[in-house]
Amino acid sequence: VRNQKKRIAQALAVLSIIILIILTSSAARIIRINITDTTSPALKAAHSFLGLLDGMAPFAALRTENNILRDRLDLLTRMAEETQAVRDENDRLKALLNFKKTIPYASIAAQVIGRDPSNWSDSVIIDKGTANGIKQDMAVISVRGLVGRIVEAGNCSSKILLITDPNLKVGVMIRRNRQGGVMVGRGAGRCKVVYISLDSDARPGDKIITAGFGSVFPKGILVGDIEKTGRDQARLYKYAIVKPSQDLSKLEEVLCIVK
Amino acid sequence: MNRPLLYAMLILFFFLQLLFSDFASIAGAKPDLGVILVVFVAFFFGAPNAFEAALVFGLLKDIYASGVFGSNAVSLALTALAAGALSSKLSRESRLMQPLAVFVFSLLYFALLYAVSAAASMPPRISLDEYMSAVFIPSSFYTAAVSLVLFPFLIGKFGVDEEKEYL
Numbered sequence: 001v002r003n004q005k006k007r008i009a010q011a012l013a014v015l016s017i018i019i020l021i022i023l024t025s026s027a028a029r030i031i032r033i034n035i036t037d038t039t040s041p042a043l044k045a046a047h048s049f050l051g052l053l054d055g056m057a058p059f060a061a062l063r064t065e066n067n068i069l070r071d072r073l074d075l076l077t078r079m080a081e082e083t084q085a086v087r088d089e090n091d092r093l094k095a096l097l098n099f100k101k102t103i104p105y106a107s108i109a110a111q112v113i114g115r116d117p118s119n120w121s122d123s124v125i126i127d128k129g130t131a132n133g134i135k136q137d138m139a140v141i142s143v144r145g146l147v148g149r150i151v152e153a154g155n156c157s158s159k160i161l162l163i164t165d166p167n168l169k170v171g172v173m174i175r176r177n178r179q180g181g182v183m184v185g186r187g188a189g190r191c192k193v194v195y196i197s198l199d200s201d202a203r204p205g206d207k208i209i210t211a212g213f214g215s216v217f218p219k220g221i222l223v224g225d226i227e228k229t230g231r232d233q234a235r236l237y238k239y240a241i242v243k244p245s246q247d248l249s250k251l252e253e254v255l256c257i258v259k
Numbered sequence: 260m261n262r263p264l265l266y267a268m269l270i271l272f273f274f275l276q277l278l279f280s281d282f283a284s285i286a287g288a289k290p291d292l293g294v295i296l297v298v299f300v301a302f303f304f305g306a307p308n309a310f311e312a313a314l315v316f317g318l319l320k321d322i323y324a325s326g327v328f329g330s331n332a333v334s335l336a337l338t339a340l341a342a343g344a345l346s347s348k349l350s351r352e353s354r355l356m357q358p359l360a361v362f363v364f365s366l367l368y369f370a371l372l373y374a375v376s377a378a379a380s381m382p383p384r385i386s387l388d389e390y391m392s393a394v395f396i397p398s399s400f401y402t403a404a405v406s407l408v409l410f411p412f413l414i415g416k417f418g419v420d421e422e423k424e425y426l
Contacts, residue, residue, distance in 0.1 A: 005305075005306075005307040006306070006307070009306060009307050009310045009340060012310060012314065012336070013310075013333075013336060013337065013340065028328030028329070029328075031322070031328070032321075032322055032328065035322050036322065036323065043277075043278075046274065046278060047278065050278055050279075114277055114278065114323060115277060115278065115280060115281045116280075116281075116323065116324050116325060117273065117276040117277045117280060117293075117319070117320045117323055117324060118320050118324040118326060118331055118372075119288075119289055119291055119369065119394060119395075119398045120324070120326050120330070120331075120369070120372050120373075120376065120394075121324045121325040121326040122325075123324065123325035125323065151325055152325075159325055161325050164287075165325065166385045166390070167325075167326075184385065185385075186385055186389070186393055187287060187385070187390060187393050187394040188286060188287025188288060188393045188394050188397065189284070189286070189287035190287065190393070192385065248281075249281040249282065249284050249287075250281070250282070
């Protein structure tokens with residue numbers, strides 16, 4: 001029986017490799033979009049529920065600190081927390097609305113409802129899709145700066161590839177000296193600008209903005225600050241490690257730029 | 260083995276990963292709950308069960324992630340087979356061995372993921388050593404640390420007698 005199980009396991013391994021080869025084509029894309037789309041209402045509900053729980057978390061500490069006033073304190077503090085959560089959300093949405101008015105492009109606001117479960121790739125799922133005007137390859141920004149681009153657009157949900165994903169490339173420049181480079185994701189919440197010329201005086205603290213090359217990202221969007229610089233292994237170019245201006249692990253609302 | 264419980268844990272761990280992993284990240288490193296579950300199943304219920312759990316968890320990851328479709332499933336399944344093959348040679352009941360094994364198999368999983376992605380249509384633009392230091396090693400450490408809490412939880416839930424031979 002054990003040998004049989006082993007053989008089944010080996011067969012499944014081979015099968016999964018074959019599936020991998022087959023599904024790297026457009027079929028994988030369709031499967032992903034449809035499943036993500038179908039489950040997006042559940043994801044949205046779970047996200048809202050967790051948001052509610054998150055807002056109530058401080059109550060636990062308060063309860064243990066004051067047993068005598070526990071019941072009354074619970075009620076009042078919960079009310080205060082819930083009001084604060086609504087107020088915070090209101091402030092964020094107001095800021096987003098004001099920001100939306102100031103940017104020179106038409107945009108679609110969306111909420112993050114899911115995050116990449118893998119350590120390898122960096123993406124988020126939003127609650128807007130083609131039914132709301134979202135299209136593939138749209139640039140996505142937040143109040144603080146560049147976020148990424150749409151890689152998969154379903155009917156009512158979409159996936160954003162974040163700028164920290166190693167498979168996203170963005171043409172960028174250093175705002176102070178206008179020297180260009182190509183930015184790639186480095187994982188762990190950081191990006192790396194490569195192909196900076198050796199004579200560049202790029203230094204920590206310099207602001208990085210989009211260069212506007214290509215058709216995805218408009219020019220002049222803030223990306224982040226240089227954390228450190230160095231020379232690549234071949235010593236032909238300089239590189240810079242960039243900390244995105246938007247903390248992508250705490251991203252909640254985004255704007256998708258309509259071309 | 261309690262299969263409904265395994266699938267309940269798979270779904271629970273997956274949704275925790277999907278909804279919370281970014282909030283739980285420390286300096287960009289996220290724990291991988293799938294690796295912990297797969298190593299646990301490999302240790303106490305053998306390679307075929309771990310392989311099955313890995314395929315399901317990996318495919319769920321592939322659906323919601325943005326890398327090469329199937330890369331997580333294949334990498335995690337191969338990690339499960341390796342963990343299952345080595346489980347009889349390791350003292351799995353040791354509280355020190357469990358996080359150590361999770362760390363090592365987590366590194367193996369990341370290395371496989373890198374290799375599969377490189378072999379498929381998306382060649383990584385960051386070198387392996389840079390990725391190792393920035394993502395793989397910190398995330399593996401974090402995963403191993405989280406396993407210190409989750410292994411006893413899983414042992415309790417599955418009612419595993421650590422001295423008993425399950426394989």
